[in-house]
Amino acid sequence: MNKLKILICIASAMIMATITGCGSTSDEKTYEQFLNDEIELDGKTFSEIFSFMQEDFDMDPTAFYYDVDEDGKDELLVSTLFYGYNIYDVRDGKIVLLDCGEGTAAACGVYEGNGHVYVSHSDFSHSGRKLLELTRYDKNGNVVETITINAEYWDSEEDVYDENSDFTYNGQKITMQEYEDYMSSYVFIDADSEKARPAQ
Numbered sequence: 072m073n074k075l076k077i078l079i080c081i082a083s084a085m086i087m088a089t090i091t092g093c094g095s096t097s098d099e100k101t102y103e104q105f106l107n108d109e110i111e112l113d114g115k116t117f118s119e120i121f122s123f124m125q126e127d128f129d130m131d132p133t134a135f136y137y138d139v140d141e142d143g144k145d146e147l148l149v150s151t152l153f154y155g156y157n158i159y160d161v162r163d164g165k166i167v168l169l170d171c172g173e174g175t176a177a178a179c180g181v182y183e184g185n186g187h188v189y190v191s192h193s194d195f196s197h198s199g200r201k202l203l204e205l206t207r208y209d210k211n212g213n214v215v216e217t218i219t220i221n222a223e224y225w226d227s228e229e230d231v232y233d234e235n236s237d238f239t240y241n242g243q244k245i246t247m248q249e250y251e252d253y254m255s256s257y258v259f260i261d262a263d264s265e266k267a268r269p270a271q
């Protein structure tokens with residue numbers, strides 16, 4: 072290799088390192104600015120969005136990073152306890168809300184299983200039903216797969232399911248064993264999970 076070729080190699084390696092480095096650090100910087108109330112989302116700061124946590128539950132939300140859409144870059148997850156997670160992504164340098172809970176009947180979470188990461192909406196807190204909907208997003212926020220795994224037992228006096236309850240997977244009837252096999256194949260992701268990183 073002559074001198075010029077070596078120089079070109081070094082120069083292009085440096086440019087690549089700068090581009091990749093800037094890409095990930097600027098996303099992280101945007102999340103940090105959001106967490107520090109330095110930027111707003113829809114006219115509200117982080118503290119304003121989550122002020123209900125102090126008012127209703129007398130506690131602060133916990134925030135952590137996890138790659139929810141499998142693009143190699145972490146999203147910001149903010150746990151709101153009863154409503155589950157608010158999940159934020161950075162697109163074109165701006166913070167966006169990818170998904171969130173809709174009350175306790177559709178609390179938002181994240182599961183890993185079936186070789187993928189899914190955003191969940193679930194109702195495990197009301198009687199007569201355990202409903203789970205898993206949504207897989209791509210990096211642009213488009214839904215690429217949806218799975219529903221439900222158990223319904225409206226007439227159970229003890230509020231527990233048994234072999235005679237209604238179990239479905241994507242609307243198709245399944246057995247209790249199949250239901251439990253599906254449920255145990257998905258692992259819930261929280262701030263203590265292996266690939267999660269604390270955000271504050």
Ligand SMILES: [Ca+2]
Nearest residue numbers: 138140142144
């Ligand atoms: Ca990601």
